[in-house]
Amino acid sequence: MAKTYSVFAKENPERGQEGISAFAVPANTPGFTTGKIDHKMGNRASPTSEVIFEDVRIPARYRLGEGFDGFKIAMMTLNESRAGVGASAVGVARAALEAASAYAKERIQFGRPISELQAIQFMLADMIMKIDAALFLCWKAAWLYDNVQHNTQESAIAKCFAANIGIEVTTDAVQILGGYGYMNEYLVEKYMRDAKLHQIWEGTNQIQRIVIARQHLG
Numbered sequence: 149m150a151k152t153y154s155v156f157a158k159e160n161p162e163r164g165q166e167g168i169s170a171f172a173v174p175a176n177t178p179g180f181t182t183g184k185i186d187h188k189m190g191n192r193a194s195p196t197s198e199v200i201f202e203d204v205r206i207p208a209r210y211r212l213g214e215g216f217d218g219f220k221i222a223m224m225t226l227n228e229s230r231a232g233v234g235a236s237a238v239g240v241a242r243a244a245l246e247a248a249s250a251y252a253k254e255r256i257q258f259g260r261p262i263s264e265l266q267a268i269q270f271m272l273a274d275m276i277m278k279i280d281a282a283l284f285l286c287w288k289a290a291w292l293y294d295n296v297q298h299n300t301q302e303s304a305i306a307k308c309f310a311a312n313i314g315i316e317v318t319t320d321a322v323q324i325l326g327g328y329g330y331m332n333e334y335l336v337e338k339y340m341r342d343a344k345l346h347q348i349w350e351g352t353n354q355i356q357r358i359v360i361a362r363q364h365l366g
């Protein structure tokens with residue numbers, strides 16, 4: 149779908165991560181093609197496929213940065229984008245909370261709406277607390293980035309925490325809808341599938357923990 153691709157390539161494989169350069173490659177470059185669209189568990193509104201390079205030659209002006217600084221560019225990009233991925237997880241969690249709350253007020257069991265049951269109220273309260281905490285972590289990471297301050301640890305914390313609460317909150321939303329929660333007639337099962345991706349991309353949550361610990365230990 150994209151007109152331009154951000155490509156990180158080993159310009160000098162012997163130099164390891166110091167040999168990576170970043171390039172902006174237009175999709176109409178000869179030799180550049182994309183593979184089939186992958187069938188995914190969720191996040192299907194955003195198509196994903198492999199990208200194929202066959203004898204692709206590009207002019208030097210497509211290079212981003214100075215050259216051999218691709219790893220640094222990637223890390224700087226992640227400092228920004230991880231707060232955004234966290235915010236996306238918060239958004240999915242919020243949508244699930246809204247859907248579960250509306251359903252709980254409508255669903256009558258044993259003569260009263262299930263929203264009047266303390267078990268359901270406590271689940272909703274936990275969902276609200278988690279969403280609020282994740283939101284503030286994302287805002288903190290984004291604020292630091294906007295104010296040109298170091299935010300490597302904060303963006304990893306925001307992404308990791310928000311992705312985890314995304315899974316917890318959407319799973320609870322499915323639970324609140326009971327049997328309907330498991331049906332694709334309602335959106336909460338989609339939210340649960342969409343939430344999972346946040347624990348994986350932009351660096352898995354295991355990698356975020358490595359980043360957080362390394363930043364802490366110095």
Ligand SMILES: Cc1cc2nc3c(=O)[nH]c(=O)nc-3n(C[C@H](O)[C@H](O)[C@H](O)COP(=O)(O)OP(=O)(O)OC[C@H]3O[C@@H](n4cnc5c(N)ncnc54)[C@H](O)[C@@H]3O)c2cc1C
Pocket residue numbers: 188191196345348349350351352353354355358
């Ligand atoms: C829908 C989708 C879209 C994507 N879009 C893009 C994109 O646009 N651009 C892009 O560059 N990438 C993209 N990715 C790739 C994504 O960033 C990677 O899949 C992700 O970073 C995990 O890497 P991996 O799949 O190689 O997993 P692996 O590195 O093979 O990890 C497998 C498992 O091992 C664990 N693991 C690996 N190393 C360690 C370690 N050192 N310590 C502890 N645990 C470890 C991981 O946490 C994971 O649980 C996309 C992925 C998906 C699913």
